[in-house]
Amino acid sequence: MRFALTEEQSDLVATVHTLIAKRAASTDLRAAIDSDRGYDQELWRTLTEQIGVTALAIPETYGGVGCSYIEAHLVLEELGATLTPSPLVGTVLASEVVQGVLAGIPASNGPELPGLPEPAARLLAEIADGTRLATVAPTAPAAGSMSVSGDRLTGSVSTVLDAPTADTILVVVDDQLFAVDRTAPGCEIIETPALDPTLRLGTVQLTDAPAALLGTVDPAYVTTVGATMMTALQAGAARVALERTVAYLKERHQFGRPLGSFQALKHRCADLLVQVETAKTMSWAAAWELSQPEPDVRLVRAAKTWCSDAFSQVAAEMIQLHGGVAITWEHDAHLYFKRAHATAQLFATPAVEPVETQQKETNG
Structure with a gap:
């Protein structure tokens, strides 16, 4: 690596x-x-x-x-x-x-296509040239959250990231991946108020909506990819939050000297720097792992947990070290704080695997 x-x-x-x-x-x-x-x-x-x-x-x-x-x-x-x-x-x-779709879905003309099925390949091409926005709506594991009848879907998925602006919604039902056009009859997207105003969330409601089957995909892979992407947002934001905090401590004077000259504040910033640098390393490790043929899910989980904690700590200290100005609407500190809490919840992965899963892997 x-x-x-x-x-x-x-x-x-x-x-x-x-x-x-x-x-x-x-x-x-x-x-x-x-x-x-x-x-x-x-x-x-x-x-x-x-x-x-x-x-x-x-x-x-x-x-x-x-x-x-x-x-x-x-x-x-x-x-x-x-x-x-x-x-x-x-x-x-x-x-x-x-x-991540497993190839092998028969094409409309009979024989199987090499690589991805034709609908999936066409969607990728439209995403690549920037003409189509898309997102993924993974359904809850609970039975009945989404029903499939032929090429029709009925059900609801909440807290779908970027749903209000997406042209295509990918819906994961069990291990099947469907593509639904936002303009399709029976498809309704309701924007959900979010803690973080920089993120757009929505509820996807489908009522006998037409959907194209793209193939099969591991449902856990969606969370793995999403968690890795969250670490990128968290590592970048934590870095700038610390940079802005240090700059403020150098400019703000109290008792005739810059706040940053006080040893106690220096120590706090040093601790935050460790959090920022390790979060960046963990995030890059998760990205590298995701680019491998068989990514280690446990590494991604560890990275998501670490980056979430690190960013939350940096954002909290940003508000504390800025003082009163940080709690004003005009300052960006509250936006970093909200982003920290929002990204910690999105694509959340357990920090510790269930005991039975660990035992199963140990017994091999």
């Missing part, structure tokens, strides 16, 4: 960072949140058309750039650092889950 970026990856990060900073000068975070779509559409257009962020982790066979998931992870980390709202999380999640 190589914990260093290649020259191309460094250039990608620098390009995305510069673009976000430049665009923020004309459209700030709050303006993007308050817009109809909930994100800066001009920024998103540039990210997709000029940088091709939606195509990074898609093979060239399906119209993508042919990079690994790691490149998409790095972009997510930069977007997370500035809390930049965008539909990239749901779209990358969808593209990764589609690529």
Whole structure:
């Protein structure tokens, strides 16, 4: 495992960072949140058309750039650092889950297609060129949460990330992956108020809605991918939250000297730096693991747990060390705090496996 970026990856990060900073000068975070779509559409257009962020982790066979998931992870980390709202999380999640489809679904003309089934390949191509936004709605394991009747779905899935802006909703029922168009009859998407205003959540309600079967996929893989993506948002945001806090402590004076000169505050910031650096390492490790043929789910779970705790601690200390200004609506501290708690809950994975699972693996 190589914990260093290649020259191309460094250039990608620098390009995305510069673009976000430049665009923020004309459209700030709050303006993007308050817009109809909930994100800066001009920024998103540039990210997709000029940088091709939606195509990074898609093979060239399906119209993508042919990079690994790691490149998409790095972009997510930069977007997370500035809390930049965008539909990239749901779209990358969808593209990764589609690529996890097991081939072998007969094509409409009879013989099986090499690689992905034709509907899945077509969806990947549309995601790659930026013409279609997508997300994934994993159904609850409880029986009856979603019923399948031929090519029709009936049921409801709540807390679906990026559902309000997605063109296609991928619904996982048991081990089957279906694609539902948001304009299809019987499909209704109700936006859900979220703690974090930079994220868009929605409830997907299907009533005998037509759906295209894309193939079979491991339901746990959806959570694995989603958890890995959350670590990117968390690691990036934790880094900038600490940077902004340290900058404030250098500027703010009390008792005739900068707050950052007090030893007790130095120690607190040093502890936070350890949290930030280890979270970044864990996040990159999870991204590398996800790019492997058989990712270690336990490593991803550990990374999600660590990054969630680290970001929550940094965000809490950001508010404490900023003092009274941090609890004002105009300051961004509360946005980082809300992002920390929201991402900790999304795609949550257990920190400890059930005893019976551990025993089963031990007995082999």
